[in-house]
Every structure is written in structure tokens, then in C-alpha cells.
Amino acid sequence: MLGLMQNHQLLISSLIEHAERHHSEGEIVSRRVEGDIHRYTYKQVAARSRQVANALDALKLNFSDRVATLAWNGYRHLELYFGVSGSGRVLHTLNPRLHPDQVVWIANHAEDSVLCFDATFLPIVKAIHSRCTTIQHYVMLCDAAALPADTGIPGLQSYEAWIGAHPSTYNWPQFDENSASSMCYTSGTTGNPKAALYSHRSTMLHALAGAMPDVLNISARDSILPVVPMFHVNAWGLPYSAAMNGAKMVFPGPAMDGKSIYELIESEKVTFAAGVPTVWQMMLGHIQTGGLRFSTLNRTVIGGSACPPAMIAAFNDVYGVEVLHAWGMTEMSPLGTVCTLKNQHLELSSEDKMKVRLKQGRAVYGVDMKIVDPDGDELPWDGKISGDLLVRGPWIIEQYFKQEGASPLVSGGWFPTGDVGTIDGNGYLQITDRSKDVIKSGGEWISSIDVENIAMAHPAVLMAACIGMKHPKWDERPIIAVVKKPGAEVSRDELLAFFVGKTAKFQIPDDVVFVDAIPLGATGKMQKMKLREVLKDYSLPGV
Numbered sequence: 308m309l310g311l312m313q314n315h316q317l318l319i320s321s322l323i324e325h326a327e328r329h330h331s332e333g334e335i336v337s338r339r340v341e342g343d344i345h346r347y348t349y350k351q352v353a354a355r356s357r358q359v360a361n362a363l364d365a366l367k368l369n370f371s372d373r374v375a376t377l378a379w380n381g382y383r384h385l386e387l388y389f390g391v392s393g394s395g396r397v398l399h400t401l402n403p404r405l406h407p408d409q410v411v412w413i414a415n416h417a418e419d420s421v422l423c424f425d426a427t428f429l430p431i432v433k434a435i436h437s438r439c440t441t442i443q444h445y446v447m448l449c450d451a452a453a454l455p456a457d458t459g460i461p462g463l464q465s466y467e468a469w470i471g472a473h474p475s476t477y478n479w480p481q482f483d484e485n486s487a488s489s490m491c492y493t494s495g496t497t498g499n500p501k502a503a504l505y506s507h508r509s510t511m512l513h514a515l516a517g518a519m520p521d522v523l524n525i526s527a528r529d530s531i532l533p534v535v536p537m538f539h540v541n542a543w544g545l546p547y548s549a550a551m552n553g554a555k556m557v558f559p560g561p562a563m564d565g566k567s568i569y570e571l572i573e574s575e576k577v578t579f580a581a582g583v584p585t586v587w588q589m590m591l592g593h594i595q596t597g598g599l600r601f602s603t604l605n606r607t608v609i610g611g612s613a614c615p616p617a618m619i620a621a622f623n624d625v626y627g628v629e630v631l632h633a634w635g636m637t638e639m640s641p642l643g644t645v646c647t648l649k650n651q652h653l654e655l656s657s658e659d660k661m662k663v664r665l666k667q668g669r670a671v672y673g674v675d676m677k678i679v680d681p682d683g684d685e686l687p688w689d690g691k692i693s694g695d696l697l698v699r700g701p702w703i704i705e706q707y708f709k710q711e712g713a714s715p716l717v718s719g720g721w722f723p724t725g726d727v728g729t730i731d732g733n734g735y736l737q738i739t740d741r742s743k744d745v746i747k748s749g750g751e752w753i754s755s756i757d758v759e760n761i762a763m764a765h766p767a768v769l770m771a772a773c774i775g776m777k778h779p780k781w782d783e784r785p786i787i788a789v790v791k792k793p794g795a796e797v798s799r800d801e802l803l804a805f806f807v808g809k810t811a812k813f814q815i816p817d818d819v820v821f822v823d824a825i826p827l828g829a830t831g832k833m834q835k836m837k838l839r840e841v842l843k844d845y846s847l848p849g850v
């Protein structure tokens with residue numbers, strides 16, 4: 308017997324409709340690329356999102372066509388979140404920090420039809436448009452008057468002129484909630500970047516779960532500052548959870564230095580902020596130097612990399628700001644676990660509480676997790692034994708976009724995260740290691756394979772292995788161990804110079820270490836664990 312309740316589809320358009328009806332005066336404040344502060348309300352977000360939808364219809368875009376963005380966190384980007392997905396197209400947030408060649412590869416792979424970009428990224432778009440084979444429409448996120456002439460970009464329009472030509476009335480289409488809503492590429496695994504393709508249903512369930520009290524605890528009384536970029540896993544779902552609850556949103560635009568972020572927190576009475584440890588490191592540096600305090604900030608979610616104990620202590624003990632240490636990944640929309648304390652932890656000494664806070668936390672409802680040994684057998688939750696972490700649930704990937712070959716899932720429909728950790732008796736996960744072959748620097752991925760391939764292209768290099776080294780500011784930085792060809796010569800600086808222009812600047816290794824050999828396993832695979840042992844006394848230059 309089926310239940311007799313209405314079968315309403317969970318669609319992203321319903322979020323902005325709800326926000327407009329119930330929180331029409333809820334504020335959206337953005338620091339713009341132009342440097343000034345822009346403010347308006349959900350009522351206007353909703354009206355302008357409908358203009359976006361009409362503008363996309365006028366371009367004769369089909370259902371599920373991809374609309375790409377190269378943009379900072381800001382109100383126009385938010386309108387695209389709702390207008391693109393709400394009208395049945397797929398929002399593809401490109402990462403502007405990547406090398407232009409990587410952006411071209413990703414845009415072509417996604418078969419983007421439209422590209423909307425901030426003025427900051429005009430030079431990138433000028434450099435790549437002729438190689439983007441599927442993009443037919445270019446829109447710069449600016450006023451008509453700010454649109455530069457003679458860019459060489461075919462048909463370039465300003466966003467304001469583009470949407471301004473269309474009405475703000477629109478009937479959001481109703482369709483299957485399993486339809487794709489947005490996509491995000493990650494190099495979190497080996498090989499070429501891969502895209503997670505989110506659905507309306509997965510996004511809505513993730514937004515609901517993310518707002519729960521023991522997750523991010525989002526309410527209409529919050530003023531939320533996502534420093535985590537909107538091109539990074541949909542700013543961890545915050546734009547959706549905020550609209551669902553009518554929370555005020557504060558967008559930092561391109562200004563992510565400690566001073567700008569602190570000023571925005573104070574001036575906009577931010578209660579909740581989200582970002583990777585590197586961002587908070589910069590902000591804590593700023594407030595510590597200036598002897599400043601927070602007057603409204605009461606919690607911050609920190610994830611993307613392990614949060615250092617000193618940061619948790621500074622926020623919690625010195626500034627009275629609760630740290631929600633969270634773990635997740637692009638393939639998980641991204642929320643997996645969040646560290647909020649249980650009753651039994653409240654009585655603990657501050658030292659013991661810190662031990663709990665350092666963990667990545669317990670699973671959000673909807674995320675099923677387990678740790679397994681190399682044979683795939685489940686390991687106990689004793690907080691000591693570590694194993695490969697597997698997850699499954701309604702906002703966890705089933706397949707990558709245009710996936711060739713086997714599904715990433717293993718038996719039982721589990722997704723192998725590439726992370727290694729322990730789970731304690733209370734269900735708190737602690738990430739102890741990473742089995743996937745990538746390095747994370749300041750919240751952004753560096754593919755060790757890409758770095759190795761560039762090094763190997765140098766005529767003097769016989770073999771190269773890239774590994775991540777702990778770094779106090781960036782969490783990890785890559786170095787490359789190199790075996791020279793017999794009789795060949797190349798210096799450290801020559802080899803580092805060889806990377807310039809071939810990859811994004813942050814992806815260039817910090818150092819080159821020349822070695823006689825790189826340890827190889829039985830199948831000829833480089834054994835990076837062994838290489839780490841060889842380099843155990845090494846420290847990064849300047850650290």
C-alpha cells in the first residue's frame with residue numbers, strides 16, 4: 308500500500324519562492340568586484356532569478372543545458388544559482404583558480420553553453436574563449452556601462468542588460484526532482500578532473516540536513532558569511548540552506564584577506580561563517596595583531612582540511628566562537644560529518660573536550676559511513692583502528708558525469724572516499740590519512756600526477772614523484788623528488804622555472820629534491836609512503 312500524501316517534487320525553485328514569500332525583507336549583502344557594498348533582499352533575488360530564467364529561455368537553451376560561471380561569492384552569482392537550476396538548466400561553477408588550460412578542458416568536457424563571469428576574470432575569458440568549443444554566449448557580470456569595448460569575445464553582453472531585457476514574472480517549471488541541477492569538478496582523485504552532477508533532490512535533502520541544529524544550525528536569525536567559494540561545492544550548500552530558512556547572506560566578493568573579512572563580519576553582524584583553515588588563519592592573524600574582538604560571530608564551520616588545534620583553541624577559548632569542524636567532499640555535496648558535542652562531552656575538562664573537537668565529527672543524518680580493512684571487511688568503531696572510509700546516502704555520488712568504465716562504487720553501493728580514519732564508540736570520525744594521490748593546498752587540489760607529468764617532460768628528468776609536505780599556512784605544499792637521467796644536468800631553479808605557465812601558480816611545487824632512486828613496488832608503482840620515510844628529515848624551504 309502506498310502512502311497517500313502529495314508527491315511534490317523537491318525543486319530548487321521552491322527555495323527562492325519560499326524565501327520571497329516568507330522572508331522577502333531578508334537581506335543579501337555583497338562586497339562587489341567594483342569594491343563597494345551592494346545590498347538588497349530575497350524579494351529582489353527572486354525577481355531577478357526569474358529574469359535570469361526568462362533570459363535563458365530566450366537563448367533557446369534546452370532542459371539540462373549547462374550554464375557556467377567564473378565568479379566570486381556575490382548576489383549575481385546567487386541569482387544564477389536559482390535562475391539556472393530553477394529553470395531546469397545545470398549550473399556549472401568553474402574554478403577560476405585553475406590554470407586556463409584546465410578551465411578550457413573542463414568547460415569543453417561539461418559542454419557548457421553559456422559562460423557568466425566576473426570582471427576580474429575577463430583576462431582569462433579573453434585568453435580561452437577561442438578554445439571553448441561549446442560556449443555560444445558570454446555574459447559579464449556587470450552593468451551595461453561597465454562592459455568594455457573590443458574584448459574580442461563574440462557577442463559579449465553585460466549581465467544587467469541581458470536580464471534587464473526580460474520580465475520578472477515566470478512560472479518555474481515542474482519536473483522530476485532527480486533531474487540534474489548543478490555540477491562541480493574535482494581533482495580529488497587521480498587522472499583528469501571529474502564532475503559530481505548534483506540533482507534537485509540531492510541538493511534539497513542536503514540543504515535540509517545541513518540546516519539541522521547539530522549540523523550547521525541555520526535559522527532566520529542568522530547572518531551567514533560563506534567565505535568558502537560558491538565555485539567550491541556550491542559554497543557547501545549554504546545558499547540553499549540560507550534561502551530555506553530566510554537567513555541573511557553576506558558575500559565577500561574577491562576580498563578574502565583577514566582585514567576585509569573581519570570588517571564584513573562586524574559591519575554585517577555576521578553570526579556564522581564558513582571557510583577552510585587557511586582563510587581563518589589569515590583572519591585570526593589580523594585580529595590578534597590588532598587586539599580586536601568579535602561582537603556577533605558565534606560559530607564557524609571549518610573544513611576542507613584538518614583544522615589545527617591552535618585554531619580551535621583560539622576561536623573557542625579566546626574569542627568565544629564555537630568551531631564546527633566538518634568533513635566532506637565534492638562527491639558528497641559536500642557534508643559528511645560535523646563535530647558538535649553530545650551531552651556527555653559537556654562535563655569534560657577543556658583538554659578532553661579539545662580531543663573531541665579535533666575529530667571531524669559524527670555523520671549527518673543521511674550519511675551512512677564505515678571503515679574497512681584492505682579486504683573490504685568492516686573495522687570496529689573503537690577510535691583506534693583506522694581503515695578506508697566508505698560512505699553512501701542520498702547526496703553521495705553514484706557516478707561521475709560522462710563516466711567511462713566502472714562505477715566508483717564498491718560492493719553494497721558504498722563510495723570509497725580515499726580518506727583513511729578512525730571512528731569512536733560515539734560515532735565520531737577522525738581523519739588520519741589520505742590514500743588518494745592528491746595534495747591539498749589552501750583548500751584547493753593539486754594533482755600529484757599533473758606535477759609529475761610536467762617534471763617528466765623536462766629532458767633531464769628520468770623519474771619524478773610529487774608528494775605533499777605539511778605547511779603551517781597552506782596545510783600542505785607539494786615538493787617533487789627527481790631522479791636525473793644519467794649524465795644529464797638540471798638545477799632546482801631551472802626545474803621550477805620549467806613549471807611556469809604550464810600549470811596554475813599554486814600548483815607549482817615549492818621545492819625539488821634530487822634523489823638517486825624512487826622506491827618502486829612490485830608492480831612498478833612509485834611507493835610514496837617509502838619515499839616519505841626517505842625524506843623524513845626534510846623540511847620545506849622557509850618553514
Ligand code: ADP
Binds near residue numbers: 635637
Ligand atoms: P571540500 O574541500 O569542500 O571538503 P573537496 O572535494 O575539495 O571538498 O575535498 C574533500 C577532501 O578534503 C576530503 O576527501 C579530505 O581528504 C579533505 N578534507 C575535507 N575536510 C577535511 C577535514 N575536516 N579534515 C581533514 N581532511 C578534510
